[in-house]
Amino acid sequence: MLKTTLNTNRILSFCLFIFFISTKINGQIVIGTPNLGFSQACASASFNNYNATFVFSPESNLEASNQFIIEMSDELGDFTNPTIVFTSNPGSVTTSPATLNFSIPTTTAGEGYKIRIKSTAPAATSARSIAFAAYYKIQDSPFTINNLVSTGAYCSGGSYLLTIDNPGTGDNDSPLNYPSLTFNWFKETSQTTSVFVSEGETLEVTEEGTYFVETNYGTCTSNSFSNRVTITEVTSGQANATINSSLGNPFCPDQGMTTLSTISGVSYQWYKDGNAIPNATNQMYQTDESGSYSVQVDLGACSASGSIDLLSELFDASINVEEENTIETDETLTVIISSTAANPDYQWFLNGALISSATGDTYEANQYGDYLVVVTENTGCEGTREFNFSINEPIDPFPEVDKIPNMISPNGDNINDTWVIPPQYVSGTNTDVTIMTSQGKVVLKTNNYLNNWPENQLNLTNINQVFYYIITTADNKTKKGSITVIK
Structure with a gap:
């Protein structure tokens, strides 16, 4: 009886083991090696979308919470620290074969990447895909070297250093702004062929030739390349x-x-x-x-x-009047602007105020003051030119004055700038006019006075310096007095 019970227990245990193994096997799936929908992953800001297709079996063993994950290796195909590039929503992929889309990280750069597919419920991992080149082209536009100068020269036995411009000239997007990038230098062997020379941000040239550099995106084609520079060796002369x-x-x-x-x-x-x-x-x-x-x-x-x-493409222009002009009260001054400007605009100003009615290249000026003309070219090489001129009242060098002044202020404001005396003592009257300093030094002596003293700037030693005058008429009548010059 004891032996029968023992056999029965053994059979029951074996059946339970078989049931457990069968349950475990039935709860698993197998994921096939992923097939790549691309040969290279050459990504950029404008494109970063790739896909992979895989099969799995059996479909019925997928749990409702299952997620498929795409892992990407490092650039050598190693999955020790893989990067997850895609995770599906729970239960969103239920049929085989399946195609998943993914993007590569912006730090990707290498020739030997691989991917694999993993599931979470039940847990399973595919074999690795074939290796593929993958680069994220963080900079993908032409850039300049050698300040865009197309030539260089070195003395015999010396060298010439080529460098990538940073930040470059104009709109140059220098790849040096992206520290993760590396560079390959090349030397042209013909108009269509070249050979690799060196890596790095600079190149020390010791051989004549034409050189350029490209950002290292491996086998991916790219627009990240430089201008060509032709280097020569100077053996004699200049x-x-x-x-x-x-x-x-x-x-x-x-x-x-x-x-x-x-x-x-x-x-x-x-x-x-x-x-x-x-x-x-x-x-x-x-x-x-x-x-x-x-x-x-x-x-x-x-x-x-x-x-x-x-050469500057800014238009040429000229004005037909002097900077200083004089007209009588009832006169006008015809001002003409000549220019080569395309589609020009003209603005005229008097004493800082816009003359709204003046919009052409000619203006009849009849008011005293300071004028400004602004000519603007609106087509092609846009720009402006400005012209300044003034119109002043005429100055009568021999005005009707009754008295001999004893004070002047030669400060250039056209008011009391010179010593103006009555007409009976000026040019044409044969009157002797003498002006002396307080020490008796003669600074002016003439019998043809033009009301123009002082013509030149005086070297004044005091703020208000005193001079003395003697006026002797043709009939020997004399007038004497002082002139205070206010500084």
């Missing part, structure tokens, strides 16, 4: 120092200063129209003026020179 204008040539001055750049050297001296520009001793020089610019570059054991005829 090398050519190319000059580049950052705003082009001709340039629009309304965009601001243009930057003139030349090849790299030890020291520099810039010239305009053949004359040395004071303190212009750097590799770059800023200007907004047209002219013939040149530069001397000391390369160490040799030198280089270059020139550029820089």
Whole structure:
């Protein structure tokens, strides 16, 4: 009886074990190796969407809470610390085969990435996918090197350093603004071929040739590349120092200063129209003026020179009147502006106030005061030119005055600036006029006085300095007195 009971228990235990194993097997799934819907993942801000397709079985073993996860390896295919690039919503994927979309991280850069698929309920992991190149192109636009100067030179036995510009010129988006990026330098072997030279942010050139650099995005194509620079070796004589204008040539001055750049050297001296520009001793020089610019570059054991005829596209204009003008009370002054401006506007101002009725290139001015004309070009290279002129009342050098003044104030305000005496003593009356300092030094002696003393600026030693005069008429009548000059 005891033996029968023992056998019965053994059989029951075996059946329970078989049931448990069967239950465990029936609760699992198998996930196939993911198939990539791409050959390379060359992502950027404008595109970062990739997919992978996989099969799993049996579908019936998926639990309602199951999520499929896409894990991505490092650039060597290692899953020790994988990156999750996609997680499905619970229960959203229920049929096989399934296709999932994912994006790669912005730090991705390498040739050997892989992905795998995992499920959570029940837990399962696929085999690894085939390896693929993946790069996130955080900077994907052309950039400049060598300040966009197309040439460089080094003395025989020396070298020339090429560098990526930071922040560059104009709208240049320098890749140096992105610390995670690396760079590959190349030397051209023909117009369509080149060879790899070196890695890094700079390149020390010791061989003649044409060089450029690309951001290292591996086998992914990219627009992140530089301009070409041709380097020559100077064995004798003087090398050519190319000059580049950052705003082009001709340039629009309304965009601001243009930057003139030349090849790299030890020291520099810039010239305009053949004359040395004071303190212009750097590799770059800023200007907004047209002219013939040149530069001397000391390369160490040799030198280089270059020139550029820089032209401004700002229109030319001129005015037909002088800065100072005089008209009688009933007269007018015809002012004409001549310009090459395209679609110009004209604004006229009198003593700072806009003359609303004056909108053309000609104006009949009949009021005394200070005028300003602003000419604006509205098409092409937009910009403005300004002209100032004044209209003054005529000055009578021999006005009708009754008395000899004893005070003047030569401050340039056209009021009491000179010593004006009655007409019977001035030019044409044969009257002797003598003016002396308080020490008796004669500062004026004439028999043809024009009411114009002092013509020149006086070297006054006091705030109010006193001078003395003697007037002797043709019939030997004499008048004497003092003149106080107010400083």
